[in-house]
Amino acid sequence: MSSDKSTNASPTAGKTLNLEQQRVRAAYMFLAPMLIMLLIVAAWPLFRSISFSFTDATANTIFNGQSEWIGFDNYVEKKIRSNGTIRWKGVLVDGDWWNAVWNTVRFSIVSVALETILGLLVALVLNAEFKGRGLVRAAVLIPWAIPTIVSARMWGWMLNDQFGIINEIMLTFHLIDKPIAWTASSDTAMIAVLMVDVWKTTPFMALLILAGLQMIPRDMYESARIDGIHPLRVFWRVTLPLLRPAILVAVIFRALDALRIFDLIYLLTPQSDSTITMSVLSYRELQQFGDYGEGSAMSTLLFLIITGFVLLYIKLGRVDLSGEKS
Amino acid sequence: MTSFFKATVAATALALGASAVSAAEITYVSGAVGNAVEDFKKIVAPWEAKTGHTVTLVPMPASTTDQFGQYRLWLAAGNGDIDLYQTDVIWAPQLADHFVDLSATAGELMKSHFPSIVESQTVDGKLVALPLFTDAPALYYRKDLLEKHGASVPTTWEELTATAKAVQDAERAAGNNDIWGFVWQGNAYEGLTCDALEWVKSSGGGQIVEPDGSISINNAKAAAALELAATWPGSISPEGVLAYQEEEARGVWQTGNAVFMRNWPYAYGLGNGSDSSVAGKFGVTTLPTGQGHDTSAATLGGWNVAVSKYGDNQEAAIDLAMYLADAEAQKTRSIIASNLPTIVSLYEDADIAREQPIIPQWKDVFLQAVPRPSAPTREKYNEVSTLFFSAVHSVISGNAKAADALAGLEDDLDDLLN
Numbered sequence: 001m002s003s004d005k006s007t008n009a010s011p012t013a014g015k016t017l018n019l020e021q022q023r024v025r026a027a028y029m030f031l032a033p034m035l036i037m038l039l040i041v042a043a044w045p046l047f048r049s050i051s052f053s054f055t056d057a058t059a060n061t062i063f064n065g066q067s068e069w070i071g072f073d074n075y076v077e078k079k080i081r082s083n084g085t086i087r088w089k090g091v092l093v094d095g096d097w098w099n100a101v102w103n104t105v106r107f108s109i110v111s112v113a114l115e116t117i118l119g120l121l122v123a124l125v126l127n128a129e130f131k132g133r134g135l136v137r138a139a140v141l142i143p144w145a146i147p148t149i150v151s152a153r154m155w156g157w158m159l160n161d162q163f164g165i166i167n168e169i170m171l172t173f174h175l176i177d178k179p180i181a182w183t184a185s186s187d188t189a190m191i192a193v194l195m196v197d198v199w200k201t202t203p204f205m206a207l208l209i210l211a212g213l214q215m216i217p218r219d220m221y222e223s224a225r226i227d228g229i230h231p232l233r234v235f236w237r238v239t240l241p242l243l244r245p246a247i248l249v250a251v252i253f254r255a256l257d258a259l260r261i262f263d264l265i266y267l268l269t270p271q272s273d274s275t276i277t278m279s280v281l282s283y284r285e286l287q288q289f290g291d292y293g294e295g296s297a298m299s300t301l302l303f304l305i306i307t308g309f310v311l312l313y314i315k316l317g318r319v320d321l322s323g324e325k326s
Numbered sequence: 327m328t329s330f331f332k333a334t335v336a337a338t339a340l341a342l343g344a345s346a347v348s349a350a351e352i353t354y355v356s357g358a359v360g361n362a363v364e365d366f367k368k369i370v371a372p373w374e375a376k377t378g379h380t381v382t383l384v385p386m387p388a389s390t391t392d393q394f395g396q397y398r399l400w401l402a403a404g405n406g407d408i409d410l411y412q413t414d415v416i417w418a419p420q421l422a423d424h425f426v427d428l429s430a431t432a433g434e435l436m437k438s439h440f441p442s443i444v445e446s447q448t449v450d451g452k453l454v455a456l457p458l459f460t461d462a463p464a465l466y467y468r469k470d471l472l473e474k475h476g477a478s479v480p481t482t483w484e485e486l487t488a489t490a491k492a493v494q495d496a497e498r499a500a501g502n503n504d505i506w507g508f509v510w511q512g513n514a515y516e517g518l519t520c521d522a523l524e525w526v527k528s529s530g531g532g533q534i535v536e537p538d539g540s541i542s543i544n545n546a547k548a549a550a551a552l553e554l555a556a557t558w559p560g561s562i563s564p565e566g567v568l569a570y571q572e573e574e575a576r577g578v579w580q581t582g583n584a585v586f587m588r589n590w591p592y593a594y595g596l597g598n599g600s601d602s603s604v605a606g607k608f609g610v611t612t613l614p615t616g617q618g619h620d621t622s623a624a625t626l627g628g629w630n631v632a633v634s635k636y637g638d639n640q641e642a643a644i645d646l647a648m649y650l651a652d653a654e655a656q657k658t659r660s661i662i663a664s665n666l667p668t669i670v671s672l673y674e675d676a677d678i679a680r681e682q683p684i685i686p687q688w689k690d691v692f693l694q695a696v697p698r699p700s701a702p703t704r705e706k707y708n709e710v711s712t713l714f715f716s717a718v719h720s721v722i723s724g725n726a727k728a729a730d731a732l733a734g735l736e737d738d739l740d741d742l743l744n
Contacts, residue, residue: 058705059398060423079741087741161566162504162578184512184569186723269569271514271716287395289709 046303052296059290067293074297091297096273096281101305104277107190108258111197116251118198119205120243126206127213137210144203152267155196159183159268186274193268193275197261205250212246213239248317252310259306278302350379350639352646356412356629357393358385359592365663373649379642390414391516394708397421401634409637410647413455415446415628416700416707422449426633429453431644435652439668446697447630454632456651459665461627463520464610464691466579466587466597471497479609483525483554483616486586490562493585507562509575510588512722517571518715519698520625521588525551527623527696529616534714535699535739543714544736549728551616552721559722568723580604588613590627594684595664610684612691626695628668660685666692706742713738 017025053074057067076090091097126137143151158165159182167179182192216239224234262279269275271284282302286295354370356362363385370381386393397411401424413421432453436444439457447455465486467479475493480486490507497505511517527533531548535541559565564578572589579587580596582603587593598605612622631647633640649655656667661681666688672678673689700707717735720726 059402060705061402063403081740082744089741160574161564161569162574162583163581179564179566181564181566181569184566186725271712271719272569273716273720284712287399288391288712290395290398290705291709 049296049299050303052292053300055293057292057296059292062292070293074293075301091294091301096276097278097298097301099273100276100278100281103190103275104259104261104279107194107197107261107275107277108255111194111201111258112251112254114194114198115202115205115254116247118202119209119250120247122202122206123209123213124239126210140206141203143200144207146200148200148263149267151196151200152264155192155199156183156268159192183269183272186272189269189272189274193265196268197258197264200264201254201257205254208250208253209243209246212243212250215246216242251317252313255313256306256310259309260302278305349377350642352379352381352409352639352642353384353407353637354381354410354412354631354646355384355386355397355408357388357390358383359388361663365659368662369650369655369658370646372654373646377642377645379639379646381646384408389515391708394420401636404636405634406636406638408634409639409643411455411632411634412458413630413632415443415460415626415630416698418447418454418630418632419449419701419704420707421632422452422454424635425454426635426640426644427452427454428456428633428644428647432456432648432651435648438653438670439651440670440692442626442695442697443628443668446626446701449701455630456632456647457668458629458631458650459656459659460668460692460695461590461629461666462624462688462692462695463524463588463590463613463627464624464688465613466589466593466608466610468585468604468607469609470607471585479611480586480614483529483551483614486614487554487557487562490585494562497585504583506564506578506584508558508586508588509563509567509570509578509584510558511570511572511575512559512563512567512719513569513571514715514719515571516711516715518718519711520627522552522555522715522718523625523696523698524588524613524623525555525616528613528619528621530619533696533699535702535710535743537699537702539702539743541736541739541743543739544732546729547617547619549732552718552728552732554616555718556722556724556728559724568719591664591666591684591688595682610687610691612694622694623696624691624694626697628666703743709742710739713742 052062052067054069054071055067056070056073061067072090074090076088076092079087079089081087122140126133126140130136146154157163159167161167161179161181161184164179164182166182167176170176171179180188182188220238220242221234224238229237260279261277262283265275265277266280266283278298279302282295282298285291285298289295354366356366363383366383374380386396394414394417397413397417398421400408401411401421411421411425429448429452435456436453440460443457443460444453447453447457465480471493472479472489475496477489477493480489486508494505494507511521523533526543526548529547529551531545531551532542534543559567566574572593575584575587575589576593576596578584579589579593580602594610596602597608613624615622631650633643633647637643651668653669653672656669657672657675657678659665660667660672660675660678664682664684666685667673667678673686679686698707699710703710713735717726717731721728721731
């Protein structure tokens with residue numbers, strides 16, 4: 001960069017920027033539209049929902065500004081009943097909320113774990129050379145391509161206790177002796193949701209991991225083969241370590257998605273206590289009860305919880321999101 | 327491609343030209359179930375011809391809860407695009423501020439309607455919406471199966487439980503393995519509030535929150551009614567009933583796999599359709615009573631039309647609302663969609679009796695209709711209903727004892743309302 005000054009020298013040298021400064025300025029100009037868009041569509045709504053969470057806003061007052069600042073009452077509030085007993089109100093002391101948090105976390109951990117393992121297996125298969133590979137790769141993506149609302153409805157019928165094909169198949173093979181009410185029974189509702197989510201999202205995981213697999217240089221495998229190393233050992237020593245960055249990033253994407261899951265659960269098992277998640281609960285508060293204060297408090301907590309999880313994960317996994325090391 | 331493009335241009339030009347010449351374009355928003363969109367076109371056609379206005383129907387999802395959330399947002403934002411809203415019977419107290427008071431315009435017309443329905447749409451002396459049709463559920467029973475096993479139509483919940491069990495067991499012993507005794511709506515949603523309100527009210531257990539605002543749900547009769555219902559899933563009802571809404575119950579019923587069903591009138595026409603395996607084999611009657619109580623209860627449903635304060639074509643919109651609530655439109659609706667009219671005299675109408683013989687019969691069901699507590703709980707109704715159906719759902723799925731659940735519910739309602 002030492003040559004910059006000389007190449008950039010001109011009659012008005014005192015005022016013109018050197019090349020480095022010009023590049024920084026150009027970079028900001030190219031970034032500006034995106035930053036402005038992010039401010040409008042992400043930062044502003046986030047700020048609004050955090051500020052609503054400190055007010056008593058309802059569906060009738062959010063637009064006319066008649067809501068009042070009530071501090072942390074939506075989060076926790078001490079209330080004295082008419083008969084003198086004390087009752088704690090607010091999201092932080094709400095059993096339904098913590099039940100939803102537990103459901104969300106449980107769902108996220110199990111679904112992301114299953115999807116990662118299955119996705120890795122699918123990716124390994126798709127990475128192998130075989131006839132019609134392009135066709136199979138496209139076919140695997142189909143569940144991911146179907147809109148969630150369609151697949152949720154489809155699975156809803158397939159899991160139906162009276163006419164569902166899943167029960168029919170299991171009955172025919174004598175795996176069960178009477179139909180299971182998959183989405184209705186509180187024991188199986190979460191299993192049903194997990195089943196559909198894994199079916200739907202494994203292709204996405206497979207695709208991300210496959211991209212990582214194709215980055216691994218072929219000659220590594222070649223030399224391993226020449227040295228006569230067992231394929232399993234190659235997998236543990238070569239493939240997996242080199243895949244690690246791709247898998248870690250894929251898991252972050254999925255975990256972010258899973259922690260805010262709404263559509264599948266809202267459609268497949270509406271209002272079931274055993275599956276209701278943070279997003280569904282805050283939607284109910286906002287849209288159905290019109291309580292924008294408490295609903296926004298839930299959204300804010302949801303945001304904080306997701307942020308916390310991701311930070312923890314990045315720290316524990318030492319994920320390199322900046323791309324500087326690679 | 328080119329011809330398609332030309333056609334599009336031509337159509338657009340036509341539409342633009344038409345709107346420039348004709349008067350107002352009225353926008354009407356409504357949930358769309360079954361043939362609602364087609365039926366609506368037939369019903370408004372005469373009004374369009376008479377006034378020269380055009381009506382556009384904006385179809386919404388079938389779930390009333392989803393509709394309500396969207397409508398409330400539009401109304402709170404003062405949206406001028408929608409002129410008329412088709413509203414559920416329970417919404418009037420919650421949305422009253424956003425609708426035009428129709429009491430002066432429609433006062434005379436309302437005298438021909440059932441007073442209880444007009445009352446449900448009146449909030450603080452303001453007529454919020456005009457009734458379009460009403461809804462009240464009934465007990466559907468399989469005439470052929472009851473006859474075959476020498477059973478009579480039950481009049482109490484206890485009888486229903488016993489009869490359903492007996493017929494179900496006899497049928498299964500005869501090889502009919504898919505048969506169930508009773509199907510109803512056990513999903514945790516507004517429909518369960520309706521079902522459970524009927525069990526409780528018809529057993530003398532009150533109506534959750536009484537018209538004067540007192541919370542009455544925590545009583546022994548209500549608890550006993552719920553305990554009885556909790557014995558059904560897995561014995562006379564499939565366990566999946568805990569996730570059933572109207573359509574799932576109708577699915578089991580219409581394939582011939584249920585002896586009894588609790589459902590709304592729409593299932594009558596469909597059940598007698600050509601693709602139904604129970605066509606001509608079933609009857610309907612009023613819902614049973616329980617614990618020696620004398621009157622049965624059927625949750626009052628039904629739809630109304632309200633005029634938005636913020637619409638751009640208020641005058642034409644009010645005219646359309648008046649037309650839709652009047653006898654001509656209600657009669658058409660009854661005949662093509664088997665909806666129950668809200669005008670008393672239409673129950674004696676010969677044309678309706680011929681086309682939809684069930685409608686005159688339904689008058690008895692309708693006379694025992696009980697409103698959901700939307701009037702005393704006002705804008706809190708949705709939360710009250712959610713607390714109620716969640717408590718009921720925990721009882722019928724066996725996760726809680728009725729007495730405990732109702733005591734907890736009373737506390738929650740007290741915190742919410744007082």
